[in-house]
Amino acid sequence: MNxxxxxxxxxxxxxxxxxxxxxxxxxxxxxxxxxxEFVAIMGASGSGKSTLLGLLAGLDSPTSGSIFIDGEEIxxxxxxxxxxxxxxxxxxxxxxxxxxxxxxxxxxxxxxxELAGEATTEALDRARQLLDTVGLAERRDHYPVQLSGGEQQxxxxxxxxxxxxxLLLADEPTGNLDSANGQHVLxxxxxxxxxxxxxxxxVTHDKELAAHATRIITLKDxxxxxxxxxxxxxxxx
Amino acid sequence: xxxxxxxxxxxxxxxxxxxxxxxxxxxxxGVAAGVGALTGVRGFAxxxxxxxxxxxxxxxxxxxxIRLFSALTPAQEAELEKWRAKGVRITPILETVSMxxxxxxxxxxxxxxxxxxxxxxPFYGQIKLDPPQRLAEALAPDAIAVSDDLLMRLDVAPGxxxxxxxxxxxxxxxxxxxxxxxxxxxxxxPRAMMSKEALQATGLMQxxxxxxxxxxxxxxxxxxxxxxxxxxxxxxFPEALISDYRETHPIITRTLDRSTTFLSLVSLIALxxxxxxxxxxxxxxxxxxxxxxxxxxxxGARNAQIIRIYALQTTMLGTAxxxxxxxxxxxxxxxxxxxxxxxxxxxxxxxSPAFALEGLLTGVLVSLLFTLPPLLAIREVKPALIFRxxxxxxxxxxxxxxxxxxxxxxxxxxxxCGLGLVAxxxxxxxxxxxxxxxxxxxxxxxxxxxxxxxxRGLKRFVENGPFRLPVAWRHGLANLYRPGNxxxxxxxxxxxxxxxxxxxxxxxxxxxxxxxxxxxxxAPNVLLINITDLEKDGVREILEAHPGRxxxxxxxxxxxxxxxxxxxxxxASWDLRGFRRRFLSAREVTxxxxxxxxxxxxxxxxxxxxxxxxxxxxxxxxAEIFSIVPGMQLRWMILGR
Ligand SMILES: Nc1ncnc2c1ncn2[C@@H]1O[C@H](COP(=O)(O)OP(=O)(O)O)[C@@H](O)[C@H]1O
Ligand SMILES: [Mg+2]
Numbered sequence: 001m002n003x004x005x006x007x008x009x010x011x012x013x014x015x016x017x018x019x020x021x022x023x024x025x026x027x028x029x030x031x032x033x034x035x036x037e038f039v040a041i042m043g044a045s046g047s048g049k050s051t052l053l054g055l056l057a058g059l060d061s062p063t064s065g066s067i068f069i070d071g072e073e074i075x076x077x078x079x080x081x082x083x084x085x086x087x088x089x090x091x092x093x094x095x096x097x098x099x100x101x102x103x104x105x106x107x108x109x110x111x112x113x114e115l116a117g118e119a120t121t122e123a124l125d126r127a128r129q130l131l132d133t134v135g136l137a138e139r140r141d142h143y144p145v146q147l148s149g150g151e152q153q154x155x156x157x158x159x160x161x162x163x164x165x166x167l168l169l170a171d172e173p174t175g176n177l178d179s180a181n182g183q184h185v186l187x188x189x190x191x192x193x194x195x196x197x198x199x200x201x202x203v204t205h206d207k208e209l210a211a212h213a214t215r216i217i218t219l220k221d222x223x224x225x226x227x228x229x230x231x232x233x234x235x236x237x
Numbered sequence: 238x239x240x241x242x243x244x245x246x247x248x249x250x251x252x253x254x255x256x257x258x259x260x261x262x263x264x265x266x267g268v269a270a271g272v273g274a275l276t277g278v279r280g281f282a283x284x285x286x287x288x289x290x291x292x293x294x295x296x297x298x299x300x301x302x303i304r305l306f307s308a309l310t311p312a313q314e315a316e317l318e319k320w321r322a323k324g325v326r327i328t329p330i331l332e333t334v335s336m337x338x339x340x341x342x343x344x345x346x347x348x349x350x351x352x353x354x355x356x357x358x359p360f361y362g363q364i365k366l367d368p369p370q371r372l373a374e375a376l377a378p379d380a381i382a383v384s385d386d387l388l389m390r391l392d393v394a395p396g397x398x399x400x401x402x403x404x405x406x407x408x409x410x411x412x413x414x415x416x417x418x419x420x421x422x423x424x425x426x427p428r429a430m431m432s433k434e435a436l437q438a439t440g441l442m443q444x445x446x447x448x449x450x451x452x453x454x455x456x457x458x459x460x461x462x463x464x465x466x467x468x469x470x471x472x473x474f475p476e477a478l479i480s481d482y483r484e485t486h487p488i489i490t491r492t493l494d495r496s497t498t499f500l501s502l503v504s505l506i507a508l509x510x511x512x513x514x515x516x517x518x519x520x521x522x523x524x525x526x527x528x529x530x531x532x533x534x535x536x537g538a539r540n541a542q543i544i545r546i547y548a549l550q551t552t553m554l555g556t557a558x559x560x561x562x563x564x565x566x567x568x569x570x571x572x573x574x575x576x577x578x579x580x581x582x583x584x585x586x587x588x589s590p591a592f593a594l595e596g597l598l599t600g601v602l603v604s605l606l607f608t609l610p611p612l613l614a615i616r617e618v619k620p621a622l623i624f625r626x627x628x629x630x631x632x633x634x635x636x637x638x639x640x641x642x643x644x645x646x647x648x649x650x651x652x653x654c655g656l657g658l659v660a661x662x663x664x665x666x667x668x669x670x671x672x673x674x675x676x677x678x679x680x681x682x683x684x685x686x687x688x689x690x691x692x693r694g695l696k697r698f699v700e701n702g703p704f705r706l707p708v709a710w711r712h713g714l715a716n717l718y719r720p721g722n723x724x725x726x727x728x729x730x731x732x733x734x735x736x737x738x739x740x741x742x743x744x745x746x747x748x749x750x751x752x753x754x755x756x757x758x759x760a761p762n763v764l765l766i767n768i769t770d771l772e773k774d775g776v777r778e779i780l781e782a783h784p785g786r787x788x789x790x791x792x793x794x795x796x797x798x799x800x801x802x803x804x805x806x807x808x809a810s811w812d813l814r815g816f817r818r819r820f821l822s823a824r825e826v827t828x829x830x831x832x833x834x835x836x837x838x839x840x841x842x843x844x845x846x847x848x849x850x851x852x853x854x855x856x857x858x859x860a861e862i863f864s865i866v867p868g869m870q871l872r873w874m875i876l877g878r
Contacts, residue, residue: 054621057535059534059535059619059620059623060619060620060621072701079540079616080539080540080541081538083538083540084537084539085537086535086536086537087537087538088537088538092535092536094623098528098532098535098623099258099532100249100529100532100533101529102249102252102253102529103249103252107248110501111245111533111536112536112537114245115245115533115536115538115542116537119244119245158315159536159557183495223553234423
């Protein structure tokens with residue numbers, strides 16, 4: 001494995017021109033994330049966490065600055081190249097699950113492989129095995145509406161790991177769940193992260209959740225106010 | 238498991254379409270109506286044309302016919318003999334017009350008489366007689382078969398004897414059906430049919446009497462090509478009209494072609510309205526699927542992959558509508574024969590898969606064309622939408638906005654060109670395609686402006702109107718002009734529908750005007766002939782009382798006379814060809830005292846009211862043909878005298 005950071009963020013700003021006035025959402029962000037880290041990005045609502053996550057995944061482009069994934073600069077790539085990059089390197093977990101309502105649980109999990117044109121028998125085996133890991137083996141033919149919130153988020157987790165991405169981004173993954181389900185999802189997230197060997201970046205404003213991270217970056221009004229390694233580091237390694 | 242990108246796209250498209258089925262049902266109906274009309278019309282027209290070809294032999298009662306305006310020359314006789322020797326069967330038909338009377342005291346009746354050789358006639362089809370019997374029996378040398386109106390008008394019945402020319406004939410049967418009736422030459426008054434021998438006995442066929450000659454040909458199964466014999470006959474009979482079973486009746490075919498084109502374009506418009514529905518439905522569908530699209534993009538779907546999904550979905554809609562339309566078309570095609578049952582006997586109209594396929598493709602193509610803009614808009618969906626629901630659309634400068642509209646505008650051009658091509662192909666003319674493009678884009682422009690103004694005005698009215706509307710109204714109306722609403726496109730589709738309905742109506746009435754306008758002004762459109770002196774006053778009375786009559790009733794006497802000598806020279810010595818040859822046969826001569834108002838004297842002068850000398854005026858055309866000038870002596874023969 002190479003030693004360069006899996007993710008580098010250099011002087012990234014993001015501002016939006018609403019026509020009436022300019023809103024500066026991110027005002028100069030810099031950090032590197034090493035392979036295998038479990039980073040929690042914290043901050044109050046409206047501090048710019050989701051915006052930052054979107055930039056990291058190439059869903060949106062920064063106003064200035066650059067972002068590197070595995071040493072490759074993603075700022076300036078065209079849409080299709082970014083899509084391919086996301087498919088190969090990034091797994092997503094969203095606050096509101098974001099499953100495709102017209103596909104079954106299994107098909108949702110398989111979807112990233114299908115979009116890559118690799119919906120092989122092995123891929124199907126993997127999808128089933130992931131569903132088994134999140135405890136939904138026998139719900140695989142259910143549609144999202146037939147699943148509870150916690151179950152949907154577990155399907156979303158399985159989907160995020162489908163392509164064995166080096167980088168997993170999660171935006172408030174437990175935000176819509178009660179604490180029992182939240183605990184379950186978090187435990188699964190950490191287990192999968194460990195077994196799949198991905199780097200995990202988790203956006204949350206939940207201190208308890210962040211406590212499991214090896215590193216906590218705190219945002220306030222679009223700038224990093226603190227960036228510290230935690231004691232959880234030893235436990236996770 | 239499907240391993241290709243298309244497979245995944247298919248599955249996504251299929252699942253989504255299924256879950257949105259109720260929404261799409263009406264869209265499918267729209268396309269189905271258009272495609273149904275299209276395939277029905279075209280399928281029927283082509284089936285009809287095939288049928289005409291198949292039935293053409295029956296319609297002319299032979300493989301080929303030749304129509305003459307004069308007696309055969311020896312060379313022509315020899316030509317016919319030559320073909321007879323090669324196994325071609327030829328039978329002559331003579332048609333003439335004569336008076337038929339029942340008993341001496343009663344007025345005679347002008348009747349079309351057709352003499353046939355029962356040994357051969359008809360080569361195809363059958364004469365239907367009442368009471369049923371063989372044609373040879375019915376047309377014995379002393380017998381005549383007549384149409385039922387002759388029985389009625391002469392007040393006679395089968396078995397009665399009627400006088401024709403110099404002889405009396407027995408009515409043996411009523412003719413119910415004559416296969417070659419449409420190819421007959423003279424259709425005046427009731428009809429009667431007799432044998433050659435009977436015609437001989439009447440003495441009607443003297444040289445120069447007014448008769449049309451037809452020869453029917455039946456080719457042997459092998460050895461004689463239609464084209465060969467036709468070419469040879471054309472040389473031997475330069476003035477004759479020759480037709481064979483490969484042609485159909487030109488008037489029917491031309492009318493059919495024109496109405497097919499017209500109806501095809503009308504159906505295309507129906508299809509366009511349906512396709513506009515598809516586009517609107519797909520647009521709002523995609524609007525509801527923005528989340529799914531954003532998720533797909535997050536998971537690494539390229540634009541092309543997503544567009545593929547929704548293009549497939551449109552194709553599915555178009556295909557479903559198209560298939561339903563083909564079924565509708567099959568029914569429509571079967572309905573046309575019912576409408577025409579009075580004129581033609583349709584034994585079997587074959588359903589053609591080619592037209593079904595053509596309709597299906599047109600349906601899919603037109604649906605796809607119209608869905609181009611919403612499909613292209615998929616590229617504009619930002620994956621960040623997943624985080625940024627509240628993202629207020631920032632209004633960029635007009636240059637940027639204009640640039641963003643370029644794909645939409647290009648797709649508009651593509652749509653118009655595509656539709657133009659389809660129209661040109663349906664109508665079989667490039668001009669029709671251009672006209673269609675012009676008409677459609679013009680009306681789209683006008684209607685869009687109208688819709689925009691209307692919605693704009695509505696907004697003004699709701700927001701700054703003189704009084705405040707109740708909340709429900711305000712919300713309902715505001716919904717019509719809020720961004721992303723389909724009110725405008727629905728108004729435009731509705732407008733197109735209405736406008737084209739109107740256009741069809743206008744074209745139709747224009748069509749009729751054209752037909753009516755082709756006749757000279759004041760020309761009579763009802764002609765009664767063969768009114769005898771006894772009946773004259775009665776007819777006038779009836780006509781004068783008739784409420785539908787406009788214009789003057791003119792009853793004019795006429796006699797049938799043949800021009801024999803002009804200034805001492807025999808008319809037979811004029812070398813007249815084709816049409817002009819008719820002037821050697823009997824012509825109508827009317828008797829007038831005063832100069833009729835529509836007559837203009839070119840040379841000489843009209844006679845006085847009580848003129849005693851035998852004077853005559855001839856038409857300019859006759860004067861030109863025979864070089865007649867005022868002062869010449871003309872010799873006429875009337876009824877053989
Ligand atoms: N398109 C936009 N237009 C205007 N303001 C925006 C837009 N996107 C985000 N913002 C603002 O930027 C700030 C950061 O948003 P976000 O990244 O969603 O914060 P968080 O995820 O930390 O709650 C918020 O104040 C939000 O209102
Ligand atoms: Mg957020």
